[in-house]
Amino acid sequence: xxxxxxxxxxxxxxxxxxxxxxxxxxxxxxxxxxxxxxxxxxxxxxxxxxxxxxxxxxxxxxxxxxxxxxxxxxxxxxxxxxxxxxxxxxxxxxxxxxxxxxxxxxxxxxxxxxxxxxxxxxxxxxxxxxxxxxxxxxxxxxxxxxxxxxxxxxxxxxxxxxxxxxxxxxxxxxxxxxxxxxxxxxxxxxxxxxxxxxxxxxxxxxxxxxxxxxxxxxxxxxxxxxxxxxxxxxxxxxxxxxxxxxxxxxxxxxxxxxxxxxxxxxxxxxxxxxxxxxxxxxxxxxxxxxxxxxxxxxxxxxxxxxxxxxxxx
Amino acid sequence: xxxxxxxxxxxxxxxxxxxxxxxxxxxxxxxxxxxxxxxxxxxxxxxxxxxxxxxxxxxxxxxxxxxxxxxxxxxxxxxxxxxxxxxxxxxxxxxxxxxxxxxxxxxxxxxxxxxxxxxxxxxxxxxxxxxxxxxxxxxxxxxxxxxxxxxxxxxxxxxxxxxxxxxxxxxxxxxxxxxxxxxxxxxxxxxxxxxxxxxxxxxxxxxxxxxxxxxxxxxxxxxxxxxxxxxxxxxxxxxxxxxxxxxxxxxxxxxxxxxxxxxxxxxxxxxxxxxxxxxxxxxxxxxxxxxxxxxxxxxxxxxxxxxxxxxxxxxxxxxxxxxxxxxxxxxxxxxxxxxxxxxxxxxxxxxxxxx
Numbered sequence: 049x050x051x052x053x054x055x056x057x058x059x060x061x062x063x064x065x066x067x068x069x070x071x072x073x074x075x076x077x078x079x080x081x082x083x084x085x086x087x088x089x090x091x092x093x094x095x096x097x098x099x100x101x102x103x104x105x106x107x108x109x110x111x112x113x114x115x116x117x118x119x120x121x122x123x124x125x126x127x128x129x130x131x132x133x134x135x136x137x138x139x140x141x142x143x144x145x146x147x148x149x150x151x152x153x154x155x156x157x158x159x160x161x162x163x164x165x166x167x168x169x170x171x172x173x174x175x176x177x178x179x180x181x182x183x184x185x186x187x188x189x190x191x192x193x194x195x196x197x198x199x200x201x202x203x204x205x206x207x208x209x210x211x212x213x214x215x216x217x218x219x220x221x222x223x224x225x226x227x228x229x230x231x232x233x234x235x236x237x238x239x240x241x242x243x244x245x246x247x248x249x250x251x252x253x254x255x256x257x258x259x260x261x262x263x264x265x266x267x268x269x270x271x272x273x274x275x276x277x278x279x280x281x282x283x284x285x286x287x288x289x290x291x292x293x294x295x296x297x298x299x300x301x302x303x304x305x306x307x308x309x310x311x312x313x314x315x316x317x318x319x320x321x322x323x324x325x326x327x328x329x330x331x332x333x334x335x336x337x338x339x340x341x342x343x344x345x346x347x348x349x350x351x352x353x354x355x356x357x358x359x360x361x
Numbered sequence: 362x363x364x365x366x367x368x369x370x371x372x373x374x375x376x377x378x379x380x381x382x383x384x385x386x387x388x389x390x391x392x393x394x395x396x397x398x399x400x401x402x403x404x405x406x407x408x409x410x411x412x413x414x415x416x417x418x419x420x421x422x423x424x425x426x427x428x429x430x431x432x433x434x435x436x437x438x439x440x441x442x443x444x445x446x447x448x449x450x451x452x453x454x455x456x457x458x459x460x461x462x463x464x465x466x467x468x469x470x471x472x473x474x475x476x477x478x479x480x481x482x483x484x485x486x487x488x489x490x491x492x493x494x495x496x497x498x499x500x501x502x503x504x505x506x507x508x509x510x511x512x513x514x515x516x517x518x519x520x521x522x523x524x525x526x527x528x529x530x531x532x533x534x535x536x537x538x539x540x541x542x543x544x545x546x547x548x549x550x551x552x553x554x555x556x557x558x559x560x561x562x563x564x565x566x567x568x569x570x571x572x573x574x575x576x577x578x579x580x581x582x583x584x585x586x587x588x589x590x591x592x593x594x595x596x597x598x599x600x601x602x603x604x605x606x607x608x609x610x611x612x613x614x615x616x617x618x619x620x621x622x623x624x625x626x627x628x629x630x631x632x633x634x635x636x637x638x639x640x641x642x643x644x645x646x647x648x649x650x651x652x653x654x655x656x657x658x659x660x661x662x663x664x665x666x667x668x669x670x671x672x673x674x675x676x677x678x679x680x681x682x683x684x685x686x687x688x689x690x691x692x693x694x695x696x697x698x699x700x701x702x703x704x705x706x707x708x709x710x711x712x713x714x715x716x
Binding site (some may be wrong): 200 | 605690
């Protein structure tokens with residue numbers, strides 16, 4: 049309002065230009081662009097440019113000051129057992145995290161949200177706490193807990209319970225367990241928060257009227273909670289698929305990227321190894337592109353199946 | 362750190378004047394024809410004969426030198442005297458690997474403890490054992506020799522110690538740098554361990570209870586009169602071509618790592634065996650320090666004794682890849698899982714490297 053009052057006085061001393069600039073910034077047409085600009089710029093600079101650059105690099109052999117085109121050689125180089133081990137580990141790991149990290153936090157969120165819950169804040173904080181720790185620190189502790197000696201904490205418990213001690217980080221099955229366990233511990237709280245915020249958006253009246261109609265706890269959960277949490281669930285599913293496929297740290301903390309027999313090798317681990325440890329940036333880029341296409345296809349199919357592309361909604 | 366340096370050199374901005382590059386990654390920096398590191402030949406040339414020559418060769422390409430190491434990394438056998446005494450084995454009677462294996466049987470029978478531990482996810486057991494015989498993963502021209510007769514024989518020997526006579530066990534945790542191993546060894550878990558000189562620091566830091574019990578001796582040889590050590594590991598200090606003070610950085614590096622004073626400091630501060638052997642009998646080196654407190658005097662007498670037997674290794678552009686294969690398959694599958702014969706494991710990895 050102030051501006052409009054003082055505008056005529058201004059226009060006398062300082063002619064047209066600033067007013068035009070001002071009207072540019074104050075125009076309702078420009079405002080949305082202005083507000084999305086930070087995202088668009090950072091997306092172009094830090095996402096799109098590297099993607100295009102990686103695509104370009106994936107057809108090159110890269111050495112300091114020498115870049116030569118080698119056609120599809122980098123992609124052909126992926127036809128080896130290490131890459132397949134990485135793919136299989138990554139897929140199995142992703143499936144496990146989806147199985148654990150979606151239903152469990154959802155149920156926990158419902159429990160914490162329920163009015164019968166004692167000290168919900170305490171549980172919410174306790175479950176969220178791991179998300180605030182560094183996964184490297186958490187991983188170092190996990191590695192000690194799951195040490196291979198009989199005196200390591202987890203083996204001590206196993207022996208007390210009458211089981212035989214395990215060499216956790218040395219065998220395929222237990223290695224996968226370690227990675228999934230660390231990821232579950234770390235990400236449980238974050239997914240829990242998503243579900244909790246989803247729950248808070250479900251109107252209480254729906255539950256009240258359902259109760260009047262005689263609905264029990266279970267049918268309320270399946271008929272009201274679950275369907276209304278669908279958008280949150282889809283979001284969590286999408287980022288979990290992405291998170292599973294791009295996992296690196298959970299494996300790195302146990303084996304620093306050199307797991308025996310490739311039991312802990314992941315796609316990003318293999319990318320890292322090729323690019324930075326063996327200095328084959330071309331092959332590294334090719335892995336990146338393969339990964340990008342894979343995640344894109346899976347997520348598009350998944351979103352399509354859940355009807356996220358239908359405009360009518 | 363190596364990744365950041367690699368990217369800085371690749372992209373052409375942001376590299377420091379001077380940097381340390383670990384030996385297993387050095388090959389990455391020598392790839393291609395535009396090597397981003399400064400040549401150091403003229404600094405090394407004048408006093409070359411005072412140094413262990415092989416420590417320069419590992420950081421060279423096409424006759425030019427690009428890095429200066431901290432230490433020789435002479436591999437030695439660290440014996441736990443207490444266990445050896447219990448078993449009634451005289452350490453100085455062990456001359457060859459055959460003697461060592463025989464002694465191992467006595468130790469196992471008398472104490473129930475293994476003679477040694479073998480790295481199964483790292484290379485510090487296998488590599489020195491093949492290098493001391495003049496063999497390696499690659500020959501001097503960079504050709505793959507990983508599956509040659511000597512290497513197969515050596516891995517079979519390790520396999521026999523672990524799965525046959527059972528006088529060796531895979532190192533707890535997989536290598537000699539894991540918490541599991543330190544705890545195991547500190548409690549007198551095994552009678553000896555084969556590691557380079559730079560491993561002394563780990564004894565001091567992680568295995569304090571073994572103070573005064575550890576005896577350092579040369580490696581057993583493969584036949585009487587054979588070579589008794591190999592130079593293992595290392596970190597080459599380099600000057601990057603991006604340096605704005607290239608000449609100054611080169612001169613400083615030369616002073617810090619080639620001078621007598623510098624080499625004496627390497628021993629005093631870091632406990633490494635310096636690459637300049639004419640300081641090995643200097644009075645400053647003989648002074649008492651925390652290392653002599655732990656291991657006793659005479660550490661450098663052993664070194665001087667084996668000075669001409671410290672076998673070099675060959676570094677190729679493919680060394681990082683070879684080490685990765687050895688760390689995850691070549692040793693692990695035969696020695697730990699026993700799921701592959703030594704011969705097959707070596708052949709398979711060698712074939713992959715030849716591609």
